[in-house]
Amino acid sequence: MKIRSLFRNILPRTLLARSLMILIIPVLLTQMITVYIFFDRHWGKMTDRLAYAVAGEMAIVAEQIENDPSPERISRISGHMAKHLDLLISYQPGAVLDTIPEDVDRSIVSEILGRALDQQVRRPYRINVDLSEKWVEIAIALDDGVLFVSSPQRRLFSSSGYIFLLWMIFTSIILLAVSILFMRNQIRPIRRLAVAAERIGKGRDMPATLKVEGAREVRQAAQAFLDMNDRIKRQISQRTAMLAGVSHDLRTPLTRLKLQVAMLGNHPDAEGMMQDIQDMEKMLNGYLDFVRGEGGEQAVAGDLNDILNRIVSGARRAGGDVILDSQGDLALTLRPMAMERALSNLITNARKYASHVWMSVRRVDDDVEIIIDDDGPGIPPDQYEDVFRPFYRVDTSRNTATGGVGLGLPIAQDVIHSHGGQITLDQSPRGGLRVIILIPV
Ligand SMILES: Nc1ncnc2c1ncn2[C@@H]1O[C@H](COP(=O)(O)OP(=O)(O)OP(=O)(O)O)[C@@H](O)[C@H]1O
Ligand SMILES: [Mg+2]
Structure with missing residues (x-):
């Protein structure tokens, strides 16, 4: 009982709002689940692998430079990296990687990349994700210097995830708009029927807007309502006509009777009879009043x-x-x-x-x-x-x-x-x- 009244309070009142809710809630749920699965499973895993690949490449570079940090070799490596792997590298011999507080940049990308670097490079590093510049800068501490690697963000994660999300929201809005439009058309005949029923209940005329239209069930209800209204009107007019006829017809013999009683003179029963006749007249007048009350005003x-x-x-x-x-x-x-x-x-x-x-x-x-x-x-x-x-x-x-x-x-x-x-x-x-x-x- 309590739950039911709670539901009644939470549920929207109008049919339009309820039907939209029935339509929208499952769609939203499905979309939310889809988005969750997409980001958690697909996008997450993909980003992991991309980061792993980039970290692997950096591990190779770090090892090569450590083995032979001569400028010629470094420039050759850097040329290869830029040409084939889209990574820009530079090396500062003798520099020291200044340690920065851990939680300066904990975006999801740097976290995933950090995990990959931990596994592959196994050296102190610093990640600098610059979302506006579309580049990620990674500094790795080598034995005698610091290696700087710049990777374009597209090598680390795919932005199609956000586009996917935007599309989801966009289609939801389109769906909502379309269903509001259609539902309103479906519900209009029901609302008209309700208005008509209310007016008839208040003794007013049938509104001109009531048409037999809409879905089959609504059409059936409207038709049944019109038929019912006709039948009630017919019955009332029959009853009215009969009552008026009876009252009217009885008046003539009653008048005759009155005359006859009056002619009886001072017969002992005359007064009582006259009283009865007057009562009957009053009743007939009452009838006629009653009938008039239902007339076509x-x-x-x-x-x-x-x-x-x-x-x-x-x-x-x-x-x-x-x-x-x-x-x-x-x-x-x-x-x-x-x-x-x-x-x-x-x-x-x-x-x-x-x-x-x-x-x-x-x-x-x-x-x-x-x-x-x-x-x-x-x-x-x-x-x-x-x-x-x-x-x-x-x-x-x-x-x-x-x-x-x-x-x-x-x-x-x-x-x-x-x-x-x-x-x-x-x-x-x-x-x-x-x-x-x-x-x-
Ligand atoms: N204001 C009132 N105070 C006391 N009794 C009342 C009052 N109004 C109605 N009644 C009682 O209710 C009965 C029905 O009232 P109703 O108006 O239907 O009939 P009536 O007054 O007897 O006759 P009519 O109105 O048809 O001439 C009355 O006979 C009377 O006994
Ligand atoms: Mg009265």
């Missing part, structure tokens, strides 16, 4: 403040005690009529079941948070879920006076969900019910 850029002000001033005109506290920029993409219906349902509830209403609205990160408090009796917490079911009413005996249908909260929830938001109930510090709404911006 378009989401537009709007300001929640306008809606809030309209609702609150409406409630105040009707004699309600509503206190509104709204802060900051509340610009949102929303379906204004639906949103107004949802919020006014909640305010109506609060006014119906309580006497004071407090409403506070503010931006919290990427959401707009709406909190509605009242000082009424509230709802028992075990019924917080039930009250969102159509026609569910808490403790009907308490409600006979208030006479609702039980569609106010379900409609509100529908609207909030279709905006991609959440609605939850809680106990209010004011004593009654608290409704908390979060709508993503």
Whole structure:
């Protein structure tokens, strides 16, 4: 568990970064291993052998000069060496090799060469590697003088090692660039699909950028998503049409019934029947409201403040005690009529079941948070879920006076969900019910 969460923290978040990582890490590892093997095995061994050869030649020269240090002989040897072996030599009879501290030059070349000299020449020496001059100067102490040998660096080690390394880095960069380019193209349709799904979830239109494109699996997912969206739309419109039809059709016989009951005059049952008919009418109106909530209203850029002000001033005109506290920029993409219906349902509830209403609205990160408090009796917490079911009413005996249908909260929830938001109930510090709404911006 711990390891897994550690991995989750280390792993990059986006698909692009992850797929690049999957691609790049093995390549880098292989390159690193290759470079290591190349330098350690191949390049190292080669340099060893080159140094060995040069040291051997120097051993021969040193021995020859020691045997016969006459100037003619030395100039002959030096001529041969320069001509055939690229080594420049000179001899200073009577000179003494000044000992210098060991660790002045410990480059890898002088180390390898030093090892070879130790084995072959077996005399005190001094190496001077001058990388900029491309020459290596070696001074060897002979019995009666000092022998100076200059060797071109190409005789001692091959510079192809660095070129190899440069090529490795260069190809890695090319590979990275190419894969970023290709991967981004592969991932774009997935990102578009995600954006489309998010928008649909918030009840907005399908973005025009969603196309069935990309790799086969992505195309399948996009096609499935489009089909699913069509099916949901079809189902909703079927349901809406049926509900609207039923409600509408039932109204006519109900009106007739009302008329007939009215004609009964003061029949003992007439009053009860009339009450039932009125209840039925109210329910049908509720149905129609519910259905209208899902109508084809378009989401537009709007300001929640306008809606809030309209609702609150409406409630105040009707004699309600509503206190509104709204802060900051509340610009949102929303379906204004639906949103107004949802919020006014909640305010109506609060006014119906309580006497004071407090409403506070503010931006919290990427959401707009709406909190509605009242000082009424509230709802028992075990019924917080039930009250969102159509026609569910808490403790009907308490409600006979208030006479609702039980569609106010379900409609509100529908609207909030279709905006991609959440609605939850809680106990209010004011004593009654608290409704908390979060709508993503
Ligand atoms: N602010 C509130 N305080 C106390 N109880 C509430 C509050 N809001 C809702 N309720 C309870 O939740 C039930 C469901 O509310 P809902 O708004 O869905 O229906 P309604 O108000 O009864 O009828 P309608 O809104 O359709 O006219 C209500 O019957 C009521 O018992
Ligand atoms: Mg209500």
